Amino acid sequence: MKISTNSRTDLFVHISLVVALVVALFLGFFFLYLPFTTNHGQSITVPDLSGMSVEQLEDYLDERNLRYEVADCTFVVGAKPLSVIRQHPKSGMRVKEGRKIYIYITSLNAPDVKMPQLEDRTLSSAEGELARLGLQRGKIIYVPDLAHNSVRRQLYNGSPIQPGTLVPQGSKIDLEVGNGIGNTEFDVPNVVGSTLEDALFVIKGSNLAKPLIQYVDDASQPPGTVVRQNPEAGAGNKIRVGETIDLWVVGTNEPQPEQQQNE
Known part of the structure; x- marks a missing residue:
């Protein structure tokens, strides 16, 4: 040309x-x-894949001209294995046909973690440590012990478990916890007829809890006299360290000088 x-x-x-x-x-x-x-101008709304299993994803996304790729796999306590826990792009976003959706799924098997030392810790401290390691607190079993809410034993599947033992993450750990009441029994002390001051001294010396005091009228006894107690002394009645004796005292509900000193 x-x-x-x-x-x-x-x-x-x-x-x-x-x-x-x-x-x-x-x-x-x-x-x-x-x-x-x-396919310029043709877009698709990203569906919510949360909770869906990997087996469902391929057909579900293929019907919507989308693809997926597993970005990460992690263990989540209580979640169904191999199910979606997060996705990118998020649901509701507009993308082109054929776009790849990156998904984050739960793993099939739980990883092992080392059992921590929980004995002699407070209950709240033990619960925090279990949560930090991805373990679950199981049953709380109260046992007689003066150390109130202090962990006495740690149990896995009903048996004691030593610190450092490997257990699957998400396992339930039962805790034996002190109830604040000792296991030692002794005869109930008799404080009827004593002054409130003397009764409080005896109760404190016996490692019993602070008594509940009720004031009553009794013209035959001087004010501040203990006229009744529960449990009663004698008849083989026993009480344990940390338990309580209720007292009925002559007078009003205004604190007596002896009571103020002992409080």
Whole structure:
């Protein structure tokens, strides 16, 4: 093909034709070819995949012209194994057809963790340590012990478990905890007929809890005299360290000087 350029006008015409052709090709590529090949303007709302199993995902996303890829796998206590716990992009976002959805799923098996030392810790401290390691607190079993809410033993599947033993994450650990009452029994002390001051001294010396005091009228006894107690002394009645004796005292419910000193 021969293009004649006998004049300056012919040259300008030819240059204009070349420029127009280049512009037409440029516009056709970006506004016709690319949109056609990339489905420009066609978008899909990302569905919520939370809780779905991996087995369900492929068909579910294929029906919506989407794909998926597992980005990470982690263990979650109480969650169904191999189920979606997080995704990117998030549900509700608009994406192009064929977009890959990155999913985060729960692992099939729980990793092992070392059993911590919980004995002699407070109950709240033990619960915090279990949560930090991904273990669950099981039953709380109260046992006679003066150390109130102090862990006395740690149990796994009903048996004591030593610190450092490997257990699956998510396992339930039962705790034996002191109830604040000792296991030693002795005869109930007799404080009937004593002054409140003497009764409180005896009770404190016996490692018993602070008594519940009720005031009563009794003209035959001087104010501040203990006229009744529960449990009663004698008849083989026993009491344990940390337990309580209730007292009935002559007078009003205003604190007596002896009681103030002992409090």
